Amino acid sequence: MAEKKYLEKYPRSPARTLWVLKPVGKVLRMLGKTVIHRPVTILYPYEKMWMPENYRGRPGLRFDRCVACGMCVKMCPTACIKLVDTENDSGEKVRRPQVNIGRCAMCGYCAEYCPVDAMTVTPEFELAEYTREDLIYGPKRLVYEGITEKMEIHLEETLMSDVENGNFERRISPFMTDRPVLEAAKCISCKKCEKVCPVKAVTMVEHGVNEKGRPILYPEFNDDTCICCMNCVEDCPKDALHINEVL
């Protein structure tokens, strides 16, 4: 039987009229303690609390690693991320995420679901600005210096089939296993999947010609470079693609 630490000790005597000495004693002891040592509070703007490295402050971005797959846009619960056009160091036009910190809920989903670990969490939490426009963090501003390994959040999952096989120590992320599959009957060879793929994992392969003499193109997926961003699945006009979930 479990003991009850508090209920077995209290209440002892019900009638304690004007019994105020013990709390006064407690209070005086705390007074003495805080006069000798310092109180437990900190002077906030001058001193700051210790924060662990994985503290979920604003999102941070590794500009070079990002492939603009839009996974963060899809997963954001508050819809505060969108992809905008910008330029990288060598002047090429690229698309990178922009975060509206005013709407951001600091849930860390963008970092968790980033297939290439380009989005991270950062311990930066002082985000007040004077205007709402200032709260919108463009891709360049989103870059955080000094991203360490702990700030990346990896999506480490275990397959239920692995547990049954006794291989329970293996950790996979869905971006490694889940791959798009084609229902060839629905495909109309529009090449849209090839266009939207951020990592160029889709190649259109010719499978003969149709009755009008046009080539029939079916997409083929490079399983090594695919990051399972689901852009092709979502943009397919005929719903010919779906993700094969490995469980």
Place this chain on the structure above:
Amino acid sequence: MTYSSILDWIQFGDVMSNPFYPYQTYNLPFDIGYKLWEIIGGLIAWLINLIFPGNGVSTWLISPEVSNMFALVLFMVIIFAVAFVVTLISLWMERKVLGRIMDRRGTMVGLKGFMQCIADGLKTFMKENTIPKKVDKMTYMWTVSLIIGTSVLIACMVPLSPRWFVVNYGTGLLVIMALFALAPFFILVSGWAQNNKYSLIGGMRAAELMISYEVPMLIMIATTCLLAGSFNINDIVNMQSDTVWFFIPQIFGFITFIFCATAEAERVPFDIAEAEAELVEGWQTEYAGMKWGLIMLADYMRGYVSCAMVVIMYLGGWLIPFVSEGVNGWIPEIVFLLKVWFVFFIMIVLRGALARVRTDQIVNIGWKVFMPLSVVNFAVVLLLKVGGVF
């Protein structure tokens, strides 16, 4: 008399030799005021005389009648300034000590946080002076004026030493008590005038609070006066100097009186009139800005007066223990104020340790605990007096 140099204008005379000197005994703040006026008035008179030599205004300014009049004005300013600064220091002490009790730092702005009191005061004074639309405007204004006025009046009337007083009444303690008891009536009227249910309940509670602590308190004052044989504050303190401090013969009275004084000042265990948990700010709900700031100041002034009454009646006023009377003459005011702050410290600790009592509980405590204790106290003192110990 010829006035040739500036020193002729500044006479720096003895205040007691002024024929219009209002007191029988030496009064330090009046002396300071008198001397200040002699410097200021002398300078003005000298300046006027430089421009218009031989005019009558200059001599009029330094004549004993006019000096006395302006000295009285300066005297008032000095008395109020001291009471004000003492109150501010109490406020600062409360914030700091309460902060340390609660494991935080208290105010941190300038001079270990003392400037925060001044900053807060300035802030409340700079706010817009709002009057709610549906209040009874006249009652709303004059009640708050009277609450603040009576509080400031009694805070100024507390004598700090035999030489620091406003009026040396024969019935000093009674007068302070009477003015003290006035404020709850104004609170009641003010609560009604604000046209707000919280204020109304708060005002009613202030009256309820008063009937619960006032009677035992008066019995205890009567006990002390019986022991001292006088209502005069000087006499009471002198009596304690001759015998022992009165908290030794009336220890029950001392403890009970501290609680009654806490109730009198409407501080935390007994602050049912402005219980912020259920009545937002009680009777102060509709007062904002400067009015609220002044009410706050008046609250702390009442706290100061309550502590001063405890010190006068039980802790030997401005006496230093185990020291001959010759040394007593040096700094009686400082000694008195230190004792006041000590009693205030006890009140702060009570505030930190205790919760607010309920309305029926305060009446219960007042009539079932404080009242018997004060009567027992009275009986003990009566026995001592009859037995000839005092």
Place this chain on the structure above:
Amino acid sequence: MMSKDVADIKSEASPIDTDKMWVIMGPQHPFSHGLWTLKAQLDGEIVTDAEPIIGYLHRGWEKECENRTYPKIIPMADRLCYAASMTYTHLYCMTVEKALGIDVPDKAKYMRIMADEVCRIQSHLMWLAAVGTDLGNLTVFLWAMREREFFMDINVRLCGARMTTNFPRIGGVRNDVDEEFMMYAARCVDRFEKAVWDIISLIDDSSTFVSRMRGTGYLTREACANLGITGPAMRGTGVDFDIRRDDPYDNYDKVDFDVPVLKDGDSYARYMVRIEELFQSCKIIKQTLQKIKAIGKNAPYRFKVPSKVPAGRAFTRLEDPRGESAMYLVSDGTDKPYRLKVRSPIFVNVSASKPLVQGSRIADVPVIMAMIDMCLGETDR
């Protein structure tokens, strides 16, 4: 004892013919911890009638969920109750897992109940702080908040956020714990078990606190069960029921703990039940830490789950710090829920405020309602 007092008050009030007055407490009122209103009819100081009004914070949470995919609801479930965010997230994940028909790893179960108990302590300390302010004492408030800060630190080290933790996931938990965290958590709990006695002796040894709480807000066992009051408020009136013990979820049947039940039925009993629960939670945390250590470092903590939930219905409930909270999920086979209903304990507890405060004094209303431990995020949803 209390019922006699109430009867006395009523009989002494009746012969005087006085006007009754409606006092509207809230939504901006120091006693309402959050935005809600209590309309109280006063006869002098005594409350003769009361009516709670809620809805100032209604966000359409359940409707909002119908337009979101399943993982996106987890951060939203955090926001149902800020003081104990983990429990609602846990509840939501359990419901979806039940609809999916999967069983989460053992390690994740222990981690979830440890996080739950951390949140329970956190929430109870928040409540203790609120009791202090409602009784007019700020010392209790700040001391309780100081203790709460250590459990916030546990949360930060666990998942990187202090309040809205977003920690449980469908199929497990967000991240693994390391050795350093477990040592820190064990130290925090040990420290807390000693430090909380300061607050307890400040309240329980003080006649002002005890006399304010004893005998107020009295309810009988039958009335309490019928009104649907759950949680510590219910166990203070003698209903011996705790979902953790009687309808165990996750691994609560594998840890050893005790459910405090008192038969007094007043505010003080509710207070005592909550304080005892603090110690029981500490005990559970210590046990789960040992169990997590025993399971080993490389054990799975998160299963990969399908993104679409098969059509069906699932009902789960768990013991929130405030009472019984339940979720009912209707799924239609897509990746968005068809209907997600949240049963929040405070929603029902606050509806019982009329029988609770009737007959007591207005000064007792904050104390009685503090024992309900209001949280408006989950009440209005």
Place this chain on the structure above:
Amino acid sequence: MTEETYQKPSVREIQELLEKKFSGKVRVTGTEERRVCANVDRDCIHDVCAYIHGSLTFEHATSVMGNDMIDHMEVIYHLSNYFNGVIVELTAELPADDLRIWSVADIWAGANWHERETYELFGIIFDGHPKLKRLLTPDTYEFYPFRKSYKLRGKE
């Protein structure tokens, strides 16, 4: 006639008793450990609830909720027993053109606000409810926001 009172009815007992007492009106659709799911005709919901409360000692109504299935509506009751932790889930189907059902607020006072909430969010009218008024939403609402016909107007 006083009926036999079961303080700790098992899942099996509940199933048998319900089907025996209200044969044809209550159909038990599924049982699990400590869970009983049943479909109830809406006319006899009050009788069933009174029986469950009185004879089977289900002292607590966990929740009463509405569910819009587009062609019909459902009112789902979760009733809980404090002695063995069993939950009975009753589902009453209402045709879309006649959204009325008997209130159980007189049996469990705790169901009062649940029914008010269901009324304001789904428009299901509970006959015999002591105070059927809007609770969470403003009184000026003329629509029932949780029905499927009410679409969210989200904007990026």
